[in-house]
Amino acid sequence: xxxxxxxxxxxxxxxxxxxxxxxxxxxxxxxxxxxxxxxxxxxxxxxxxxxxxxxxxxxxxxxxxxxxxxxxxxxxxxxxxxxxxxxxxxxxxxxxxxxxxxxxxxxxxxxxxxxxxxxxxxxxxxxxxxxxxxxxxxxxxxxxxxxxxxxxxxxxxxxxxxxxxxxxxxxxxxxxxxxxxxxxxxxxxxxxxxxxxxxxxxxxxxxxxxxxxxxxxxxxxxxxxxxxxxxxxxxxxxxxxxxxxxxxxxxxxxxxxxxxxxxxxxxxxxxxxxxxxxxxxxxxxxxxxxxxxxxxxxxxxxxxxxxxxxxxxxxxxxxxxxxxxxxxxxxxxxxxxxxx
Amino acid sequence: xxxxxxxxxxxxxxxxxxxxxxxxxxxxxxxxxxxxxxxxxxxxxxxxxxxxxxxxxxxxxxxxxxxxxxxxxxxxxxxxxxxxxxxxxxxxxxxxxxxxxxxxxxxxxxxxxxxxxxxxxxxxxxxxxxxxxxxxxxxxxxxxxxxxxxxxxxxxxxxxxxxxxxxxxxxxxxxxxxxxxxxxxxxxxxxxxxxxxxxxxxxxxxxxxxxxxxxxxxxxxxxxxxxxxxxxxxxxxxxxxxxxxxxxxxxxxxxxxxxxxxxxxxxxxxxxxxxxxxxxxxxxxxxxxxxxxxxxxxxxxxxxxxxxxxxxxxxxxxxxxxxxxxxxxxxxxxxxxxxx
DNA sequence: GCAATTTTGATTTACGTACCTCAAGAATTG
DNA sequence: CAATTCTTGAGGTACGTAAATCAAAATTGC
Numbered sequence: 001x002x003x004x005x006x007x008x009x010x011x012x013x014x015x016x017x018x019x020x021x022x023x024x025x026x027x028x029x030x031x032x033x034x035x036x037x038x039x040x041x042x043x044x045x046x047x048x049x050x051x052x053x054x055x056x057x058x059x060x061x062x063x064x065x066x067x068x069x070x071x072x073x074x075x076x077x078x079x080x081x082x083x084x085x086x087x088x089x090x091x092x093x094x095x096x097x098x099x100x101x102x103x104x105x106x107x108x109x110x111x112x113x114x115x116x117x118x119x120x121x122x123x124x125x126x127x128x129x130x131x132x133x134x135x136x137x138x139x140x141x142x143x144x145x146x147x148x149x150x151x152x153x154x155x156x157x158x159x160x161x162x163x164x165x166x167x168x169x170x171x172x173x174x175x176x177x178x179x180x181x182x183x184x185x186x187x188x189x190x191x192x193x194x195x196x197x198x199x200x201x202x203x204x205x206x207x208x209x210x211x212x213x214x215x216x217x218x219x220x221x222x223x224x225x226x227x228x229x230x231x232x233x234x235x236x237x238x239x240x241x242x243x244x245x246x247x248x249x250x251x252x253x254x255x256x257x258x259x260x261x262x263x264x265x266x267x268x269x270x271x272x273x274x275x276x277x278x279x280x281x282x283x284x285x286x287x288x289x290x291x292x293x294x295x296x297x298x299x300x301x302x303x304x305x306x307x308x309x310x311x312x313x314x315x316x317x318x319x320x321x322x323x324x325x326x327x328x329x330x331x332x333x334x335x336x337x338x339x340x
Numbered sequence: 341x342x343x344x345x346x347x348x349x350x351x352x353x354x355x356x357x358x359x360x361x362x363x364x365x366x367x368x369x370x371x372x373x374x375x376x377x378x379x380x381x382x383x384x385x386x387x388x389x390x391x392x393x394x395x396x397x398x399x400x401x402x403x404x405x406x407x408x409x410x411x412x413x414x415x416x417x418x419x420x421x422x423x424x425x426x427x428x429x430x431x432x433x434x435x436x437x438x439x440x441x442x443x444x445x446x447x448x449x450x451x452x453x454x455x456x457x458x459x460x461x462x463x464x465x466x467x468x469x470x471x472x473x474x475x476x477x478x479x480x481x482x483x484x485x486x487x488x489x490x491x492x493x494x495x496x497x498x499x500x501x502x503x504x505x506x507x508x509x510x511x512x513x514x515x516x517x518x519x520x521x522x523x524x525x526x527x528x529x530x531x532x533x534x535x536x537x538x539x540x541x542x543x544x545x546x547x548x549x550x551x552x553x554x555x556x557x558x559x560x561x562x563x564x565x566x567x568x569x570x571x572x573x574x575x576x577x578x579x580x581x582x583x584x585x586x587x588x589x590x591x592x593x594x595x596x597x598x599x600x601x602x603x604x605x606x607x608x609x610x611x612x613x614x615x616x617x618x619x620x621x622x623x624x625x626x627x628x629x630x631x632x633x634x635x636x637x638x639x640x641x642x643x644x645x646x647x648x649x650x651x652x653x654x655x656x657x658x659x660x661x662x663x664x665x666x667x668x669x670x671x672x673x674x675x676x677x678x679x680x
Numbered sequence: 681g682c683a684a685t686t687t688t689g690a691t692t693t694a695c696g697t698a699c700c701t702c703a704a705g706a707a708t709t710g
Numbered sequence: 711c712a713a714t715t716c717t718t719g720a721g722g723t724a725c726g727t728a729a730a731t732c733a734a735a736a737t738t739g740c
Binding site: 047049050052054055090091170171173174176181182183184185186208212275295328330331332333334335336337338340 | 342392675676677
């Protein structure tokens with residue numbers, strides 16, 4: 001049977017009230033007594049029963065998620081995962097609100113951040129556009145005592161307490177490792193298609209990709225990155241144009257969204273066998289893998305990211321430090337054969 | 341505020357005691373009243389507060405894990421994850437015992453299974469050797485009312501309620517997809533190294549691999565599978581011999597354990613650039629990836645598997661059906677660039 | 681319509697923790 | 711030394727549910 005506060009009181013030779021004061025850091029206990037209690041806690045290996053404590057405290061964690069709207073499949077999947085977490089709210093004692101903002105609209109994010117009342121919100125998770133204004137707004141919010149975590153795309157200059165997403169530099173390196181191996185020693189060019197170099201995740205992927213490709217696969221040369229603002233039409237056009245213009249392209253790395261456009265461009269031309277790596281498993285990329293249009297898709301599990309964000313924000317609200325190692329999000333690689 | 345049993349009682353116009361009888365399926369309530377209460381539950385969207393309920397019930401779930409001993413790094417990692425789960429026991433209300441048996445020893449597994457007292461154990465998770473005796477012992481235990489889940493390697497013919505592991509057929513297919521692409525159109529032979537064809541996971545991987553390689557990469561031909569009983573020395577010898585005997589080998593798929601032996605064999609010969617895919621991230625395979633000896637490692641997250649096993653066994657003990665979709669373990673692919 | 685039986689209500693205790701009050705004891709100050 | 715402050719003890723209530731008891735009411739069978 002695990003020890004309770006009563007056991008601690010008996011072991012330490014003090015009253016229940018004193019144990020309670022020590023465990024909850026309430027004032028009015030001499031240091032000597034604090035030590036006695038802590039020694040007893042340690043001796044008996046006492047751990048607070050969190051569910052009983054939460055029950056007694058009637059604790060709820062009001063959280064806000066800020067996500068970009070628009071047709072981006074990945075973001076819609078992310079929102080779906082947040083809604084799934086809302087379903088679990090009663091069990092997890094959370095109270096979650098979603099704020100949708102136009103994509104790439106830093107001002108809208110700032111507006112939402114500034115509108116939050118620290119008395120009503122303990123934590124915020126946001127998909128950040130990496131601009132100084134957003135970072136400043138995050139810092140203002142953190143200054144008011146609200147805990148902030150970034151989701152998917154980080155805000156490196158800010159006071160955010162945690163980034164719930166993948167190491168995008170490593171993701172870019174991974175893409176290079178795949179494409180390099182898929183090309184199996186052949187020389188040629190690799191077209192890189194990005195959404196926006198103003199997103200820190202896209203920047204990082206491009207850097208990581210270039211780094212490994214240059215270092216380990218000297219026969220391969222990068223064309224781009226072409227910026228498309230994550231719009232399918234522009235992706236389609238950019239890819240079609242590049243393939244027409246340059247016969248040396250033997251592979252494509254699409255590191256942003258607008259995957260529908262990439263699929264369109266690839267379907268429209270059958271002559272060349274290209275090695276293609278894209279990001280994020282969505283309904284479209286899944287189909288492209290199955291059809292053999294894509295060779296691999298690099299993915300971040302947004303369900304994990306959402307759950308991790310909630311854990312981190314809750315932990316911080318309780319004054320605990322989240323174990324970063326445990327909250328690391330993996331870089332998934334999917335071929336058509338290991339699709340979940 | 342979420343509704344409580346008191347709210348249900350008021351809404352249904354019955355007493356608290358009656359609500360309790362209905363919610364906990366106690367006898368002595370007319371069907372008409374049951375319906376009234378259930379209607380109220382539905383109207384108010386009541387969900388039982390599990391932590392309060394567990395607190396009141398003082399429920400604990402005694403579980404037993406049966407794992408093979410020996411030096412196999414993957415199994416030792418698995419055991420470490422079980423021990424990590426034991427650390428969380430107080431929070432999760434589990435009481436976990438580990439039983440170690442000699443590897444590949446079906447009789448030892450049977451002995452342990454038959455020794456379990458159904459009064460003292462609600463659930464068992466085991467790494468199964470796929471023999472009729474083990475399946476029969478599992479069925480005996482299930483007959484006694486103990487819930488059994490298989491871990492890592494399945495027992496297809498048995499009454500086990502769930503398999504906590506990856507789809508090994510798909511894992512084999514994935515390996516073929518990788519190796520096929522890594523060979524980039526070149527023709528040649530692929531050496532397949534297995535532990536034992538008596539393990540259902542090894543069998544499945546070999547089948548899946550052959551299936552995809554034959555269908556999608558006609559230039560590649562399989563040599564093997566060579567059986568090594570997962571012993572490093574035998575792996576090393578088998579690989580060295582095969583490479584010496586056959587100059588056409590351009591890739592290796594090691595689908596079992598004994599990875600140390602594979603590394604040894606590969607280090608010993610520098611002349612050829614082989615595409616190498618192995619299974620399970622361990623200290624050794626991690627190093628081999630970093631050193632460029634391995635191109636990719638296919639992994640199953642044994643932490644996930646252990647946690648999933650616990651969730652499934654607990655859920656079943658409470659009479660719930662585990663959501664299979666949610667408990668699916670992913671097939672991870674790691675290059676040196678996305679190692680966790 | 682009466683007794684026997686079933687169903688329901690009212691009430692209590694418990695789980696482990698949080699948090700509150702009140703009083704008594706100990707230590708410190710001047 | 712008394713007066714004051716600080717520290718501790720004792721006890722209670724609450725959180726939402728489980729589980730029990732006993733009495734009262736409703737229903738059933740004859």
